[in-house]
Amino acid sequence: MKNKVLHLIQAVDNGGCENMMLRTLPLLSDFEHIIITLHHPGELSEQFKQKNIPIINIGQKNVFDFFSYARLLKEVKRNKPDIIITYLFHADMIGRLFLGIITKNKIIPFLRTTYNHKKYLVARLFEKITKNLVQRYIANSESVKNFYVNNIGVKKENISIINNGIDVKFYEKIRKDENLQKELGIRKGEQIIVCVANLHINKGHQYLLKAFEINYKNNPNIKLLLVGDGKEKINLKKQIDNYSSKNNVLFLGKRNDVPKILKISDIFVLPTLFEGMSNAIMEAMASGLPIATTDIPENREILNEKNSCLFKTSNANDTADKIAFLLSNPELRSILKESSLRTIRNNFDINIIKKKFSNLLDRLIKE
Structure with a gap:
């Protein structure tokens, strides 16, 4: 039986992170992938379905939509993932403060950017406050890793790097x-x-x-x-x-x-x-x-x-x-x-990144 990886994101819209997922996840065929979208399915949802990766939408109206948390919890318990990877700020927040505490699942944030702009002060504060709720991170570049080590206080040995890959x-x-x-x-x-x-x-x-x-x-x-x-x-x-x-x-x-x-x-x-x-x-x-x-x-x-x-x-x-x-x-x-x-x-060819990502998922699940 394949290990199950649940991917949590606000929506699979047509952005860099979402396209990276679309390129990479279908190649990681040694694992079973499920995507839960918090807000709406997103522009790329049909393409994921065509690649046999199901999309489950929670339909969260806002962060105070308490019924949506019950729906999310129900889906996580039903699917019983071996690991949960969260993408971007909204999903990171819910993954750490809700799923990580309530379900005791292993939550792995996939860090996609540095917060080097004044408009991201809230995000930086959140990262600092919640860093002790996360044991392991994935970053898409050395620069993102260095930002989290130097500005957020995450231990460098807790961050693994998986670069974006291109076909x-x-x-x-x-x-x-x-x-x-x-x-x-x-x-x-x-x-x-x-x-x-x-x-x-x-x-x-x-x-x-x-x-x-x-x-x-x-x-x-x-x-x-x-x-x-x-x-x-x-x-x-x-x-x-x-x-x-x-x-x-x-x-x-x-x-x-x-x-x-x-x-x-x-x-x-x-x-x-x-x-x-x-x-x-x-x-x-x-x-x-x-x-x-x-x-x-x-x-x-x-x-x-x-x-x-x-x-x-x-x-x-x-x-x-x-x-x-x-x-x-x-x-x-x-x-x-x-x-x-x-x-x-x-x-950075996609097949090079695929091997690195597959090996990392194996290690994270076994830890």
Whole structure:
């Protein structure tokens, strides 16, 4: 009989964490997986079901919906998991303060990001207060692990690292789609800059838009594709109202054809202020795109000066300089493309991560 792993998350919407789960869990076939969503099933729920991973939705209205806790407890007792992995703040909180205490199940938070922003003060406080309720953690990068060791006070030996993984072969098979280019109004010879990220303040889009405006004044033959949605969309559109480049900035929203969009682009830019381990960067690397992104510890785990252009955080001028340098140097773009593809293939291919994750789950269950 297979060991049973229960995964607790607010919803399996189309985000980095959820897509990581969708890529990885079906490959861990030595275990039986069940996902419990707290709020709603989510955009990716049908894809999980197609891969024979059931989704159980609790339908929690808010944290004070006490009946939802009874439903959650009932499902946990019915499924009798060997281990419970929680993802993101809401599920982490309920996993530790409710399931860990009431059921005595082994709760393993899967840490996905650092909380290096003032808006996350509550989350940081929660992590410090509840750290003694958790015996083991999983982190998706060395930077996230270091954050929890240095800022939260978690012992480093209690955190195991499982990086995000990418199906490199899948991205290598994608071909340029001329119909997509026509749909987006991309003209022949136009240079395409793409950014894939939720429109949140920590992703730094405001600096990318300024950088694009600077470059556009010298090179109007460029177009910026912003893939993703979020609370900052209104502010970002307002920001470019008086920009000469505004008609060359496309807000594409959430898309199901991101691999195809990457394939018709010339460079990938992510001006993020902090990360865990960026799925978007890894997907762009697997797509053979030269990368320009912020010089932060999280990105340094997969990037360096030999496979990317790194620029200062919150600095539109430096961002603009690096973008211009890449666009004007096709030989460099080719070198960075090959180097980043080699990095992702040799270190972060999904099959490499699968083996590490499977071995870790075995150890955690046996402890």
